[in-house]
Amino acid sequence: xxxxxxxxxxxxxxxxxxxxxxxxxxxxxxxxxxxxxxxxxxxxxxxxxxxxxxxxxxxxxxxxxxxxxxxxxxxxxxxxxxxxxxxxxxxxxxxxxxxxxxxxxxxxxxxxxxxxxxxxxxxxxxxxxxxxxxxxxxxxxxxxxxxxxxxxxxxxxxxxxxxxxxxxxxxxxxxxxxxxxxxxxxxxxxxxxxxxxxxxxxxxxxxxxxxxxxxxxxxxxxxxxx
Amino acid sequence: xxxxxxxxxxxxxxxxxxxxxxxxxxxxxxxxxxxxxxxxxxxxxxxxxxxxxxxxxxxxxxxxxxxxxxxxxxxxxxxxxxxxxxxxxxxxxxxxxxxxxxxxxxxxxxxxx
Numbered sequence: 001x002x003x004x005x006x007x008x009x010x011x012x013x014x015x016x017x018x019x020x021x022x023x024x025x026x027x028x029x030x031x032x033x034x035x036x037x038x039x040x041x042x043x044x045x046x047x048x049x050x051x052x053x054x055x056x057x058x059x060x061x062x063x064x065x066x067x068x069x070x071x072x073x074x075x076x077x078x079x080x081x082x083x084x085x086x087x088x089x090x091x092x093x094x095x096x097x098x099x100x101x102x103x104x105x106x107x108x109x110x111x112x113x114x115x116x117x118x119x120x121x122x123x124x125x126x127x128x129x130x131x132x133x134x135x136x137x138x139x140x141x142x143x144x145x146x147x148x149x150x151x152x153x154x155x156x157x158x159x160x161x162x163x164x165x166x167x168x169x170x171x172x173x174x175x176x177x178x179x180x181x182x183x184x185x186x187x188x189x190x191x192x193x194x195x196x197x198x199x200x201x202x203x204x205x206x207x208x209x210x211x212x213x214x215x216x217x218x219x220x221x222x223x224x225x226x
Numbered sequence: 227x228x229x230x231x232x233x234x235x236x237x238x239x240x241x242x243x244x245x246x247x248x249x250x251x252x253x254x255x256x257x258x259x260x261x262x263x264x265x266x267x268x269x270x271x272x273x274x275x276x277x278x279x280x281x282x283x284x285x286x287x288x289x290x291x292x293x294x295x296x297x298x299x300x301x302x303x304x305x306x307x308x309x310x311x312x313x314x315x316x317x318x319x320x321x322x323x324x325x326x327x328x329x330x331x332x333x334x335x336x337x338x339x
Contacts, residue, residue: 007253007339012243014333016235016257017228131228131264153312156295157262160323189297189312190323 020132023101027135030105034114037220040134042158043142045124048168050077051200052142052212053119057086059213063220064116068107070099070123077121087111098128101135117220126151130161138219140212141193144169145178152186160190166212171199229269232331233277236270239333244282249338252283258291260330261308267292282338295328297321 015021031038043049057065067088069078078090089110091103099122108118120136122129141162143151146169152159159165165187173180184195194215198208240252259265267290278284294307301319308328312321 005250005339007337008247008249009335009337010243010247011335012239012333013335014239016232016239016331016333019235127264128228156323157264157329160262160325185320188322189320 017131020101023105024133024135027101027104027108028137029135030108031118031135031137032224033226034116035223035226036108036113036115037117037138037216037223038108038134038136039117039119039216040122040129040136040139041119041142042122042126042129042139042162043124043168044126044144044147047124047142047144047147048198048200049121049124049142050080052166052168052198052209053121054081054084054086055200055206055209056213056216057084057117057119059209060117060217063217064113066111066113066116066118068104068111068118068120070103070107070121072096072123087113093123096123097125098123098132099134100132104134117216126155126158130158137223138163138216141165142168145172146176148176149179149183150186152183152190156190159187159193162191162193164193164212164215165191165195166198166208167195168198168200170197170207171201171204228264229266230273230277232265233270233273236274236333237278237281237283240283240286240336241281243336244338247338249282252286252336252338254287254289254337255283256289256291256334256336258293258330258332258334260293260328261295262328263331265331286336291334293328293330296324298324 041049067081067086069090072093072095075090078088081088089107091107139162143165196208196211200206271288297308298305299314299319299321302317304316314321
């Protein structure tokens with residue numbers, strides 16, 4: 001019997017940041033009920049996330065698509081998406097470096113889609129977004145060639161977190177001396193995610209977009225029917 | 227990286243637990259932190275000292291148990307903790323990350339009265 005005021009140790013085993021995970025589970029359920037493939041697209045600033053969404057959404061043609069744009073303050077990306085005819089909603093994180101599960105639901109309600117592929121463009125950052133589950137169906141990373149071939153082993157939390165990698169700006173491989181084999185070796189140490197080599201240089205034929213769209217289409221078709 | 231929300235979460239959990247057990251004071255909190263969780267113990271401590279001032283946790287000691295990510299050698303199958311290198315210490319082969327390891331982040335136990 002422990003007397004009042006006596007020190008006592010308690011084994012708790014309690015996960016931290018559990019609040020985000022609970023909201024993420026609710027989002028996951030929301031997307032499932034609406035037959036939505038939610039794609040959490042992450043990557044550094046300037047890795048080509050917005051350009052990739054724009055090209056892949058066009059390639060997905062027959063499927064309904066939408067975008068939830070995460071940004072610290074601007075609405076540049078959402079406006080660009082609207083101009084291109086993709087339904088979008090903007091979330092401003094007011095300086096926060098990542099999206100969390102709490103803000104996703106508002107963005108999803110605003111675009112109000114069913115039977116669709118919805119891209120969630122995360123804030124450009126190679127660290128923090130890998131700590132916050134959004135309730136997405138799949139995680140896609142845009143890693144651009146000019147960031148360097150050593151990144152998988154330098155940003156293990158992110159590279160081991162994603163389901164697929166779009167290696168963007170492949171047209172710059174030679175210009176920046178990017179060693180593809182080194183990149184792939186590093187990636188394979190931390191992840192078995194498929195890699196799609198993408199190039200979307202203006203005025204040149206697009207490369208790799210069909211492969212990314214095909215991968216997403218398969219994931220969409222594998223969703224449980226509602 | 228997100229030590230402030232983490233600290234607020236710790237304080238929220240501990241208020242709740244202290245209430246349940248009629249503890250007036252929490253004297254120690256033991257955290258388990260995986261290497262890939264991007265949480266820095268020193269930062270947690272710094273925020274904790276400030277944020278816990280007027281709470282049941284004021285003056286509590288934090289302990290950190292860091293857990294490495296685990297790797298498996300492709301050649302010989304040996305499992306070993308990641309220590310900056312992906313080369314197997316036994317056979318020199320290339321190793322791969324065992325999915326899910328190194329992401330622990332929880333309160334293992336605490337002490338109060």
